[in-house]
Amino acid sequence: MKAKHQRLTLAVLALLALVGAGLLAAFALQDRANYFYTPADIVAKKPPAGQAIRLGGMVEEGSIQHEADGVTVNFVVQDGKARQSVMYTGITPDLFVEGSGVVADGKLTSDGMFIADSLLAKHDENYVPRELEGIDMTGKMTKTETLVE
Amino acid sequence: MHAYANPTRFLSLARPLTPWLLFGGMALVAAACAWGIFSTPPERLQGDSVKIIFVHVPMAWLGMAGWTGIAIASLSELIWRHPLASHAARAIAVPGALFALLCLVTGALWGRPAWGTWWVWDGRLTSMLVLFFLYLAYIVLANETSKASGRSRIAAIFGVVGIVNLPIIRFSVEWWETQHQGTSISITGKSTIDALYLWPLLVSAIGFSLLFAAIVLMRMRASLAETKVEGRLKRMAAE
Secondary structure (H helix, E strand, C coil): CHHHHHHHHHHHHHHHHHHHHHHHHHHHHCCCCCCCECHHHHHHCCCCCCCEEEEEEEECCCCCEECCCCCEEEEEEECCCCEEEEEEECCCCCCCCCCCEEEEEEEECCCCCEEEEEEEEECCCCECEHHHHCCCCCCCCCCCHHHCC | CCCCCCHHHHHHHHHHHHHHHHHHHHHHHHHHHHHHHHCCCCECCCEHHHHHHHHHHHHHHHHHHHHHHHHHHHHHHHHHCCCCHHHHHHHHHHHHHHHHHHHHHHHHHHHHHHCCCCCCCCHHHHHHHHHHHHHHHHHHHHHHCCCCCCCHHHHHHHHHHHHHHHHHHHHHHHHCCCCCCCCCCCCCCCCCECHHHHHHHHHHHHHHHHHHHHHHHHHHHHHHHHHHHHHHHHHHHHC
16 A cells, blocks of 8 residues: 555656646747737737748738739738738638638838738638528528528 | 456456447447538538538547546556556557547648648647657557566656646647637537537547547457467466
8 A cells, every 4th residue: 555655646746747847838938839920919029120920810801902913912910909911912812801810921021011921811719600601602692591490 | 446457357348348339439420420511511711621620620639538548547557556557558549649640631631721731830730740749659669668567667657748748739729829720619618619510520529439449448458368368378388
């Protein structure tokens, strides 16, 4: 019995130390393990112009503007606290729509514009059937009550 | 805890349980996948690619549950010297690694159309990849150390240490900004996934869990049989 208790105590102590180390490591990584900067992060500690950074947030409603060349798009990324204007030239992913998440690789110019080299769409945690939203891929409004029942 | 420490008693339970788990799991998975693929509507933004969730999420859950099992078995080996623990931990490792890999593969298949990329090095994806590598390392370590001898302890210690990664996977999407979406399914609060997707997902998760359990029991039985053969051969050689 004695040895068993000794092992139990040791294991509990080791587990506590382990979890503590894990938490400390995660805490230390806090900033650096972020996959992207939010617009609020950019306001808080502005990265130098020209430095490669990754920007993430929501595409502001009504902000997407296509330029005359057909491949350049201007939009605003916001996180509820700050806004950041973005310019991107290229093909946008299917999930890139207003009000949805986006992650962009690129750099800030000296006048505060973010020039994106690549765009990734970011899905949020909401999973909603298309019928319930009334959005159809063809652009037509469809309300199918049969599936809602 | 030691009620089933006796391999004979364990086998008398595991043997009849295996076919029930195996065929029950297969039936549930088939039903859930048919339900999920043919009778759920396309998602608002993802379209039909949402349907990979019925495989991807159960793989992620079971990949993580598998390591939890390894850690519990390893602890009971280290502390209580449970005679079946090392067999159980080793039996879990291979399906655990497979499920973690399938989680990564189905995630990549979904990520290409949904995000526009197969892979990114964000907190969630990276920690899940680390889990897969931990499984591989555990399998190598466990194969190098015999189940019975004291050297098995190295694998057991590794099994316990590896559990640190599980809260990192779970909370990566909350601690850090990630490409991967946040948690949709909550037991206590409101889930942000529509019930039309949630129910087939839960059935699929139960089905895959039964399959996982069946694989573990089969592997444990094989492992016990192997030990028995080795013991018998040793006795024969000694005679």
